[in-house]
Amino acid sequence: DRGAKPSQRQQKQLRKQRREAEARGPDAAADLLGALGFDDEYLAQQTALGLPQRDPKPKGPQHAAFLAESEREYRATRTGLPAGAEKFYGDGYEEVEIPPPAALPPPTRDQLKPVATVLPEWARPCFRGTKTLNRLQSAVFECAFGSRKNMLVCAPTGAGKTNVALLTVMELIGRVRDAASSDEPFLEVLARHKAVYVAPLKALAQEVVAKFSDRLSPLGVIVKELTGDVQLSKREADAAHVLVVTPEKWDVVTRKQGGGSGDAMGSLASRCRLLIVDEVHLLAEERGAVLECVVARTTRLVESSQSEIRLVGLSATLPNYEDVGHFLGCPDDGVFFFGPEHRPVPLKQTFCGVTATRPHEKKMKLDELAYDVALSAVDRGHQVMVFVHSRKETLKTARGLRDTAARNGRDGAFAPSLDAGDPLRPFRQQLANCRHRELAEVVEAGFSLHHAGMSRADRGLSERLFAAGAVKVLCCTATLAWGVNLPAHAVVCKGTDIYDPQRGGNVDLSMLDVLQIFGRAGRPQFDDFGEATLLTTSKALPDYLRKLARAAPIESCLVPRLADALNAEVSAGTVSSIRDADRWLDHTFLAVRLRRNPLAYGCSYDQAQEDPRMGRFRDTLLRQAARKLDEARMCRYDRRSGAVAGTEVGRVGSHYYLRHESVREFNDKLRQHATDADILAVVCGAYEFEQLKPRADEVGELDRLR
Numbered sequence: 001d002r003g004a005k006p007s008q009r010q011q012k013q014l015r016k017q018r019r020e021a022e023a024r025g026p027d028a029a030a031d032l033l034g035a036l037g038f039d040d041e042y043l044a045q046q047t048a049l050g051l052p053q054r055d056p057k058p059k060g061p062q063h064a065a066f067l068a069e070s071e072r073e074y075r076a077t078r079t080g081l082p083a084g085a086e087k088f089y090g091d092g093y094e095e096v097e098i099p100p101p102a103a104l105p106p107p108t109r110d111q112l113k114p115v116a117t118v119l120p121e122w123a124r125p126c127f128r129g130t131k132t133l134n135r136l137q138s139a140v141f142e143c144a145f146g147s148r149k150n151m152l153v154c155a156p157t158g159a160g161k162t163n164v165a166l167l168t169v170m171e172l173i174g175r176v177r178d179a180a181s182s183d184e185p186f187l188e189v190l191a192r193h194k195a196v197y198v199a200p201l202k203a204l205a206q207e208v209v210a211k212f213s214d215r216l217s218p219l220g221v222i223v224k225e226l227t228g229d230v231q232l233s234k235r236e237a238d239a240a241h242v243l244v245v246t247p248e249k250w251d252v253v254t255r256k257q258g259g260g261s262g263d264a265m266g267s268l269a270s271r272c273r274l275l276i277v278d279e280v281h282l283l284a285e286e287r288g289a290v291l292e293c294v295v296a297r298t299t300r301l302v303e304s305s306q307s308e309i310r311l312v313g314l315s316a317t318l319p320n321y322e323d324v325g326h327f328l329g330c331p332d333d334g335v336f337f338f339g340p341e342h343r344p345v346p347l348k349q350t351f352c353g354v355t356a357t358r359p360h361e362k363k364m365k366l367d368e369l370a371y372d373v374a375l376s377a378v379d380r381g382h383q384v385m386v387f388v389h390s391r392k393e394t395l396k397t398a399r400g401l402r403d404t405a406a407r408n409g410r411d412g413a414f415a416p417s418l419d420a421g422d423p424l425r426p427f428r429q430q431l432a433n434c435r436h437r438e439l440a441e442v443v444e445a446g447f448s449l450h451h452a453g454m455s456r457a458d459r460g461l462s463e464r465l466f467a468a469g470a471v472k473v474l475c476c477t478a479t480l481a482w483g484v485n486l487p488a489h490a491v492v493c494k495g496t497d498i499y500d501p502q503r504g505g506n507v508d509l510s511m512l513d514v515l516q517i518f519g520r521a522g523r524p525q526f527d528d529f530g531e532a533t534l535l536t537t538s539k540a541l542p543d544y545l546r547k548l549a550r551a552a553p554i555e556s557c558l559v560p561r562l563a564d565a566l567n568a569e570v571s572a573g574t575v576s577s578i579r580d581a582d583r584w585l586d587h588t589f590l591a592v593r594l595r596r597n598p599l600a601y602g603c604s605y606d607q608a609q610e611d612p613r614m615g616r617f618r619d620t621l622l623r624q625a626a627r628k629l630d631e632a633r634m635c636r637y638d639r640r641s642g643a644v645a646g647t648e649v650g651r652v653g654s655h656y657y658l659r660h661e662s663v664r665e666f667n668d669k670l671r672q673h674a675t676d677a678d679i680l681a682v683v684c685g686a687y688e689f690e691q692l693k694p695r696a697d698e699v700g701e702l703d704r705l706r
Helices: 008-024 026-035 040-049 065-074 121-127 135-146 161-179 186-190 202-219 234-239 247-255 264-270 280-284 288-305 321-327 359-379 391-407 425-432 437-443 456-467 479-483 511-518 541-549 559-572 578-585 589-596 605-610 615-631 648-655 660-669 676-684 696-705
Strands: 086-090 093-098 151-154 194-198 223-226 242-245 272-277 310-315 335-337 347-354 384-387 447-450 473-476 490-494 497-500 505-508 530-537 635-637 644-646
Touching: 093 541, 121 161, 121 202, 135 151, 135 161, 135 335, 151 161, 151 321, 161 186, 161 194, 161 202, 161 272, 161 310, 194 202, 194 247, 202 223, 202 242, 202 479, 223 234, 223 247, 242 247, 247 264, 247 288, 247 559, 264 272, 272 288, 280 288, 280 310, 280 321, 280 511, 288 310, 288 559, 288 578, 288 589, 310 321, 321 335, 321 589, 347 359, 347 541, 359 384, 359 391, 359 490, 359 530, 384 479, 391 437, 391 447, 391 473, 425 437, 425 456, 437 447, 437 456, 447 456, 473 479, 479 511, 490 511, 511 530, 511 541, 530 541, 559 578, 559 615, 559 644, 559 648, 559 660, 578 615, 578 644, 589 615, 605 615, 615 635, 615 660, 648 660, 660 676
Parallel strands: 151 310, 151 335, 194 242, 194 272, 223 242, 272 310, 347 530, 384 473, 384 490, 447 473, 490 530
Antiparallel strands: 086 093, 093 347, 497 505, 635 644
């Protein structure tokens, strides 16, 4: 039937063909009409009437501004290996070796700022033992210490970003010191102008507290940790001058500032004058949504209260660092980018792809390659860190390396030398008291273990053993790469398959994690270069090389968590309508990336062309989130007026950090006369426990309970 309306799929295909034909020129347009069934006579008439004529000068894309940006980011040519790379083929694997980049020439005297000259006398004790700032710190010094501008510093691991954060803290101290009157002690005034350092992991928070406490002790500044492990009393929190927090903890604290509850923790947020966000590139991970909410809430507070809160971001190297700078509200001269050449120790990178496809053969080959790399480094007198992706695998890998050495006639190859005495002697008593018996088992062979399942004391013992050189090989999970500054000459990432509970299967390790692991290679002051090896499959190898040669921009992860984030703002009283919510959303990283790359967030091509500012699409996202909250009884949403009002259920959910899916389950399944078993079943069905897996030794007990 020629009069029938074409289906949606046919319409979409015709639009695609039309766009392709227009891009190719008039001949292609005529070909398209011919393909659609028009005869030669009709085509000749159309040509006479003026099909688009070919321009002597080709024009650029005629689409909305965002398309040029997405072309720049995603559609550039990506071919070949990184510069200087060499490819080899071995028995059952292929290997690509990338030499370390050329080191920067030694800095001139003018490039490095002497501490005695640039810092005031009261601040110099904080940099005791340091004569000059390094190249990076000298480049950002005027912005960090000499101004109050928001700033972002993107640089490789080990380049000295923590000292930049210290300079911004000292700028705040100097500002308060100058403004304080003689009537009131300076430290009491400073306690009302707090600096907050947001660290991604509790382990890293402990390290920052130790470092800042040591550096700032000459000034009498109190540095405290506020995480899920460490709770502060109201007096301790009030007396602290610098708080080191995790993103989730600071999110909880800032949620309470606008609720009118007078909460002691909520009052901390109103006294924050400097917010330092470490590892900002975590915006691309699932937890990045929390960082977005914290920063958006802070920038809205600055606007509404006209208070001055300085934002400082520290990050690894990012391709779209300008977007992150825009999100943090940094001026152009407050964004600093330092490439891999600024790494203190140049990095030699090796990528190995195993060609075996059967799981058992692949595992054996990965074990063999890990053994070869580790033994080669140990034979040259270096220490090695082997990264694996499960807690159980740390012990399996240590035992496997030890047993393989014994089978190959190299028994004790990984054990430290006894020429200078027993290196384990200072640790014998601690090893005897160690709760993690597996650590005591492998330590005699020269191995140590490190993962989040160990107690804090055992993890600390493992770190001290490796730092003292008492063990040669540390088998660990990726938490060590993010959390603890413990470098080694060589690092090995054994395998790239990690289990993702949301997808119900294995996914490839993200490039951010790979770069973070590689960042642990090379010890400043000891090594001329570091060695980093990634062991993966031959199928995943080209993808990692492509990402290394041209990193993809980081994207926002707020959309899946938008309903919970909106509930927090509604409960705090900062959002009362969809229009308010849109103003809040404008401060997020999602808003920045939506304008640059809308297709990544589910916006259609045609909609993006018609609405390049993404106003209608953002409105749709917010209304969907409000409907979800309304269904869970966490807010009341009027669809006609767009008004949003919080409920008691929503306030409880925000206060206790509950997801809206869990609250909806509670609403549906909780009954007035529920038994203990019913309540336990409902609680266990909460979405917060979806990533919790039973251990092997718990299965029998769980079966009995069932």
